[in-house]
Structure formats: C-alpha cells, structure tokens
Amino acid sequence: MTFLYRIFMELFVLGARLGAKHKPKLWLFTEGRKQGYGDLQEIRTTSSKVVWMHCASLGEFEQGRPVVEEFKSRHPEYDIYITFFSPSGYEVRKDYQQAAWVGYLPYDRPGDVQAFLRALRPDVALMVKYEVWPVLFQALGQMGIPVIMFSAIFRPGHRYFKWYGGLFRKALQSVSHFYVQNEKSVDLLAGIGLTNSTLAGDTRFDRVAHIAAHSKGVPMISEFVQDATVLIAGSTWLPDEKLLSTFDAQSDQSFKVIIAPHEIGEDHIAQIEHLWGGRTLRYSKASISHLADARILIIDNIGFLSRLYQYAHFAIIGGGFGAGIHNTLEAAAFGLPVIIGPNYTRFQEAVDLDAIGGALVVHNQDEFNAACAKLMIPEERAERSEAIRRYCRNKQGATAMIVSGIEAKLLEVAQGA
Structure with a gap:
C-alpha cells in the first residue's frame, strides 16, 4: 500500500504540473511549492518556539483561527506558522498578521516532507478538521512532534474505516489527541482502537460569535x-x-x-x-x-x-x-x-x-x-x-478546551525532555 501511495503521489504531482499550464489555480498550487523552504528556514531562526497549524483551505483556516489566536494571546513567546494545501486558502490569508510565516504544505513525498520539517522544527503540529497525510504523519511521529487534530468530524464512509484504508488508519495513530465535533466521531475512532479523543465541538461557533459581537x-x-x-x-x-x-x-x-x-x-x-x-x-x-x-x-x-x-x-x-x-x-x-x-x-x-x-x-x-x-x-x-x-450559545467553548489541551501536551513534552 505504501508503494502504491508513493506512485499515486508522483502521478498526482505530475498531473498538477501538466494541468498548471491551463488552469490558474493549479499554476498557483504548483508554483507555490517550487520555491522550496529557504525563506521558512531563514524566518525560523528568529523563532524560539513554534506552533504550526495546517489547514486544507480557507474554511478550515476559519476553524483554526480562534485556536491559534487564543493560544498566542496566552503564550506570546510562541510564533504561529501556517500552511495551506489549497491556493484558495493561501492567496486570501498569506498576509495574516498573527503568523510569522504562511506557506504551502509540501507534497506528501519523503524528500519534500523531510526538507519542510527540518526547516520548520515545530513544537506542536495542529491539524484542522481531517487533513491526514501518511508520509507527513509518519515523519512527525518519528521526530516526536505531538500532533493535535481539532474540529475533526468522522463519518462511516471515510477511508479510515474501510478495508482499504489501512495506510490512513496507521497515519491516525500518529495523532496525540483528537478534539472532535460529535459523539459519532468518538465512537468511530474507538472502533479502530483510537480512544484518545474528546468531544469538544466546533471552534467556528466561537469564531462567528466573536465576529457578531465585534462586527462593524x-x-x-x-x-x-x-x-x-x-x-x-x-x-x-x-x-x-x-x-x-x-x-x-x-x-x-x-x-x-x-x-x-x-x-x-x-x-x-x-x-x-x-x-x-x-x-x-x-x-x-x-x-x-x-x-x-x-x-x-x-x-x-x-x-x-x-x-x-x-x-x-x-x-x-x-x-x-x-x-x-x-x-x-x-x-x-x-x-x-x-x-x-x-x-x-x-x-x-x-x-x-x-x-x-x-x-x-x-x-x-x-x-x-x-x-x-x-x-x-x-x-x-x-x-x-x-x-x-x-443553539449557538450552547455550542461555544471548544476553543478554550482545545487550547488547554495544547498547553497540557506541550507541558507533557517539556517534562519528558
């Protein structure tokens, strides 16, 4: 399965590069990854502590935003680094002022992932909703970097719960803790032997409440x-x-x-x-x-x-x-x-x-x-x-729970060092 996945990734990258000649979004997708991570490595030297958040696109960023902003307000000594998979997220938020650096997630290939992680060296990796990349997650596990997935929601039809989803089930084992949106997700994870999950809800309720309260x-x-x-x-x-x-x-x-x-x-x-x-x-x-x-x-x-x-x-x-x-x-x-x-x-x-x-x-x-x-x-x-x-009032509070969980995980890692 790993061999087939790597072949798939090579074909995916090739297809993206060929398609970039005709589709502007694919051009942005490939061009953003051509530059490598020299700028990241340079900026990283100015940061002593790093929280890295990855989002698929703009919607996931809005789910993650209240978490990193609350964490940063509590811990200004940490710098926030953000990656996107999609140009539609990166292009809109590349100048996000709360982040020390915003860039693209590398292709999920060993060389690309290793170059990225050597440059970034995060203290913790935050994955919003359900971004799961087998090569990346394996590397994070090998480097001892805690992975926290939040605002996650799982459904029976997801590949993690299918006979052919072994590679992705294994990737989930690298996650230190899941903060999920509903009880069904807790049960599904438990069904594949993952009991490290907490029902926290959706951080977007905190985000939209803040927007509504401060809307000009x-x-x-x-x-x-x-x-x-x-x-x-x-x-x-x-x-x-x-x-x-x-x-x-x-x-x-x-x-x-x-x-x-x-x-x-x-x-x-x-x-x-x-x-x-x-x-x-x-x-x-x-x-x-x-x-x-x-x-x-x-x-x-x-x-x-x-x-x-x-x-x-x-x-x-x-x-x-x-x-x-x-x-x-x-x-x-x-x-x-x-x-x-x-x-x-x-x-x-x-x-x-x-x-x-x-x-x-x-x-x-x-x-x-x-x-x-x-x-x-x-x-x-x-x-x-x-x-x-x-309903919206009753659903608020996920952000505080997740930030407390991140703090606890960082403390646990520090005490074990």
Whole structure:
C-alpha cells in the first residue's frame, strides 16, 4: 500500500504540473511549492518556539483561527506558522498578521516532507478538521512532534474505516489527541482502537460569535436597507439565484435583497443581472445617492459577507443544489433563519439547525417560495431566531478546551525532555 501511495503521489504531482499550464489555480498550487523552504528556514531562526497549524483551505483556516489566536494571546513567546494545501486558502490569508510565516504544505513525498520539517522544527503540529497525510504523519511521529487534530468530524464512509484504508488508519495513530465535533466521531475512532479523543465541538461557533459581537457597520449597506425587510443571499450559485429571482417576480411582498454570490467574476455577475432584467445595482458602482431607491444589491467584491448578515432578517445560503451548502453559521450567529438546498447533511450545524427549525430545507421552486413567504412573517422569524441564538450559545467553548489541551501536551513534552 505504501508503494502504491508513493506512485499515486508522483502521478498526482505530475498531473498538477501538466494541468498548471491551463488552469490558474493549479499554476498557483504548483508554483507555490517550487520555491522550496529557504525563506521558512531563514524566518525560523528568529523563532524560539513554534506552533504550526495546517489547514486544507480557507474554511478550515476559519476553524483554526480562534485556536491559534487564543493560544498566542496566552503564550506570546510562541510564533504561529501556517500552511495551506489549497491556493484558495493561501492567496486570501498569506498576509495574516498573527503568523510569522504562511506557506504551502509540501507534497506528501519523503524528500519534500523531510526538507519542510527540518526547516520548520515545530513544537506542536495542529491539524484542522481531517487533513491526514501518511508520509507527513509518519515523519512527525518519528521526530516526536505531538500532533493535535481539532474540529475533526468522522463519518462511516471515510477511508479510515474501510478495508482499504489501512495506510490512513496507521497515519491516525500518529495523532496525540483528537478534539472532535460529535459523539459519532468518538465512537468511530474507538472502533479502530483510537480512544484518545474528546468531544469538544466546533471552534467556528466561537469564531462567528466573536465576529457578531465585534462586527462593524457598513454605512452604504445601512443606507440601502433603510427600514425594509431584508433577505440576504450568501455564497450563492446560479441555481439558488434562479429560485430567488422567480420568487421575487411572483411575490407581492415589499422587501429588499442583498446577493453576495460565491463567484464574483464578470460572467456570473452579468447572469445575475440578467435574471432580474437589469433591475439591480452593483455594490462596486453604488453611491449613497442611489442606494435608498435600489431594491436588489449585488455584492461584487469579497471579504465582508459576515458583516452583512447583521442587516438581514433571514438568509438564503447557497450551494445546497450543488456540491454542498456554504457557511450557515455566520448567518446563525446573528440569529437569522436560513433557507438551504437539499445537499446539507454532511454539515453537522446545518443538520442541527434543521432539527430546531432554524433552517428550512427546500427541494424545488414551490418549497422555496413557501419558505420565503413564511419567513417574511415577523412572528415566524422571532421564534426561530431565539432557538438559533440559544443553539449557538450552547455550542461555544471548544476553543478554550482545545487550547488547554495544547498547553497540557506541550507541558507533557517539556517534562519528558
């Protein structure tokens, strides 16, 4: 299996390099790893103690962020080093100010991994959610570097629990401790002989609570919403936008819409404008004098969706008619009921929100129209909103538990040295 995995990795690297000629994201993926780790080695000489956090992409970074920020506030003598697998995470957070260095995870090949770890020499490795790389994990174990995996969630269909998953099960044995999101994950790990897990929950609840509590206003959005009922469509794709435009055309209700699509390329923005027959206003072209009279506002830039939810009465979260829904928690942190498509069951928080009435799951236009009409009623929203806020409050606290666990592991290593 190890031999086959190494062949797979060589083919993967070759395929990425060939694809980089035609796909910008693959070009970033390969180019970022060509440079080696000379800069890391140089920066590392200025750090006496290092916490390394690895994230697959941007979503995992947001899960890990409250942990490293809380740890850094308690232990300023440690420097934070961060790696990403995906360019979509690295490109957005490469200038993250809390980190001494941000870079790419090496290809999971012995030479690359050894060069990376010799340059980094972390005191502890933090893996967010379920990033598992057999060669890397084996090397960490051999070097005696503790590995803590947090905000992890495991499902029966994962390869660790299949007959062919031996290599990845073995990699999990290098993890010092798992902080998982649900009881099912504890049971699944125990089923393969791993009892070093703690039910801690999801750090994103702490993160979104902080965002909601410290969210700054956006003057232009305030001018746009006025006293209207506001529906916000966050991280949407074309199927979501078609449902919304049809409801809008058929509804006799008075409301305003903020659309923050997942993709903000010119072609997609033009598609949205076409759906509404041009009766929209782009945020990038808006002026204060135009906003009050506008009814459909398209957010055609990135970076502040989480701040927009404070202006809405309910939300549509995109992705449920595609690969899977996007972030519902940013809306939930403000107590917003959400409307989502049917592909949501891989996301524990969405399952929970559905169970308490905080999420309305729709499968077609009629159900979408009914859900929107229901949430236009203040009394309908109020009861759901209170349940959502209570749920979010009860889910906070994972960050403190995980940081305490990291501290305990570092102390244990220091005492054993």
